[in-house]
Amino acid sequence: MLTTPIPGLLVFELPVHGDARGWFKENWQREKMSALGLPDFGPVQNNVSFNDAVGTTRGIHAEPWDKWVSVATGRIFGAWVDLREGPSFGAVYTAELDPSRAVFVPRGVGNSYQTLEPDTAYTYLVNEHWSADASYSFLNLADEDAAIEWPIPLADAEISEKDRAHPRLNGVLPVPPRKTLVIGASGQLGLALRTELGNAPHVEYATRDDLDLTSASLLSARRWRDYDTIINAAAYTAVDLAETPHGRQAAWSANVTGVAALARVADHNGITLVHVSSDYVFDGTLERPYREDDSVSPLGVYGQTKAAGDAIVATASRHYILRTSWVIGEGKNFVRTMATLADRGIDPRVVDDQIGRVTFTQDLASGISHLMRTRAPYGTYNLTSGGSSLSWADIARLVFDALGHDPARVTGVSTDEYFATAPGPTAPRPRNSILDLGKIRTTGFVPREITSALTEYLES
Template identity: 70%
Template sequence: MTTYGKDLRASTTPIPGLLVIDLPVHGDNRGWFKENWQREKMMAAGLPDFGPVQNNVSFNDAVGTTRGIHAEPWDKFVSVATGRIFGAWIDLRTGPSFGTTFTAEIDPSRAVFVPRGVGNAFQTLEPDTAYTYLVNDHYSPSGAYTSVNLADPDIDINWPIPLERAELSAKDRAHPHLSAVASIPPKRVLVLGANGQLGRALRHSYADSTHIDFADRTDIDLLSVDLDSAREWREYGVIVNAAAYTAVDASETAEGRSQSWTTNVSGVAALARIARAHGVTLVHISSDYVFDGSADRAYRENDPVCPLGVYGQTKAAGDFVVATVPRHYVLRTSWVIGDGVNFVRTMMSLADRGVDPSVVDDQFGRLTFTSELARAIRHLVEAAPPHGIYNVTCSGEPTSWAGVARKVFVLAGHDPSRVTAVTTAEYFASAAGPIAPRPRNSVLDLEKISATGFVPAAADPLLATYVNEVVAAGQTVRRGF
């Protein structure tokens, strides 16, 4: 019997990501009515916004009709329009929950969300049962789909109607047992900009994973007319865009302006188009330069952008482009330090060579080590909090560039008084060529990312570790600020 008057509610199961949903059904003397899928309400109840593209109905006229166990490469939302079923699900994904089973009866007042890689089967308990399911990808006749034998004793599903008396297809009876089935790996992750500072940190962060692909501009040209066929995009669940044109001052030149807009906007727009078309989650790295630095507090994610220079303008434009992708994470960061040419290595080189630097003391922010940025990216991808913009830097008290320089001198065994504090105007007074305006306040509020369960590491201990590692490796690099 269908239960009327339930509240919409999603409940978890022993299979990660498999949800049972109680559906409100309204009945009277005429029959009943329900909203079988209502995106806004169901997202509020805890269902993922899985973007269904196809709706299928399976009509079964006999009690005991049994179908499955099939695990296609898409998510499903299964329910019944009439009748009642016994549903069975088994986790076939690579990981510790492989082989976990769950069963439940479903009538019109109950539905189940089945994540990709979880095998799905059902047996009808009433005649004239209409089983319906929404999916977020299209069936392909050439696709390879994983199935498991319904009668496998290792699964130990207690079918209400014994399978020898049930209606099964010959194909379903012949499926392999679980012991012979290869687990289903997660969708692949593609990292672009794989040879940059962040790209190298992501290589380290994902060293324990086999489903990550790394590419640079020689592997994938985002502006190529062949971009659609550059990869089997449907195989990817996430694209991390760690590539950017970051020459802040050069962006103020005619050539640099063109390169900055091409890479940071046109390339990102092409990537966003691919992500939208294939339901891919796009992770994009942004910058404190989208703000003018005039605020007297830390910048929040919803503060209006107001970039001062070309580089900041292109990063802000890229943020808006990425926001058109339904599944997106924009990570705004500042003062990035990693494996490559950067401010900390420059200060170490100057200190070692006996040069006493003049360093800007009226710009304030926090360092962000690429290890932290990579950790935040992996956290967002795996924890899957609400999509949108997240500020990501190290934690701790904000400081100026001169303050960072003094800390570096101390850590490298030099006298911090050798660092002379100057204003931005003084520092660039004698500079040759165009100079991009910098935000005076680059401090980003970290409350939103912290609320997802990510705890940003303090900058000072990471700085100490970084300096020690550079000293040990003898890798100081000279670069002007």
């Protein structure tokens, strides 16, 4: 495999086996080529271009899909120009292709081919069905900035009038990146993702009112091939209500049925699915932090639905599952409640036999962005804020202390004591919610330490 000055444009040498009868080659072999580093881009259509005369020149076209181009017979000169938004816009690469060489052309890279022998045919696989509604960008074959040295001068080449009329580089509309969709954009994590990802044109935010995951028309609700990533920040998280008949139904609908629909959309369209899970998939009986490969054993309905959702998302070819715990962000949450009680002079009784780490949504959003940006290996990652593991009572004392109140005002009680007088059903809680952060640290992401993160949160 040969890399090029254009990011993602890859050239492959293909073994050609010949004898007196002719030759044979494996034009596309998914397993071998993926092992060499070719993206598993999921082709859905195969096209053949046959050219009678030497000098037939087509392009420069940047289609909204990926292509695998290989010569069946003859020889061609290929020219590629990066027409995507970004620092490599305008980068040029040229090479000759014959049956022993193929090229992978990423979405948004303009490509053009000039035949060097008569009766030349080349084939290309694409990962989107051709559509008259598809949005292209084009570059003039004679553009002075690209300055392509055509083997056969364009004045002597066979070129369509349409290709002759394409704009120069300074008039090209750059191809935008594939989109990112954040689902659950009005929740705690959704709001943090708005801050992290910003208002770039390729980032979209959707609430439940904007996109119904249980709709039968979800597969056609959007032009999904235009999307690179879906971040599922939506979930049913009322762990106690999930133990009621109505809550159980709502939890399974949001956390399993909706997630299954998203996984189908993602897998069908080559989209990366980012899904947020929970420490509740574990029963909390281990005497060490939970790793990503530990067996799930949820105690209650909420944990069962999250474990089921994880199993479904894991079937998507491109997925990140982020297991987290004790989430703190905008809106009502434990830290805000403790801060209010401290200021009002109320001395709370807080559970001290559940141990874990809080996760500030800023850290969770930052970790998600890191995985997307670095293209870390797909799979499951634990992600919480860093530092020592604490009980809920310990965290309450930190809040009191940070606000200038006496932390001794917080009284620790057992989970059983705390819920003894609860008016309705309560979900069983894992006593050990500590998640091992070793795996995500290997990707280069280091979450903030809890005490400094807490101080920053309270100040803001």
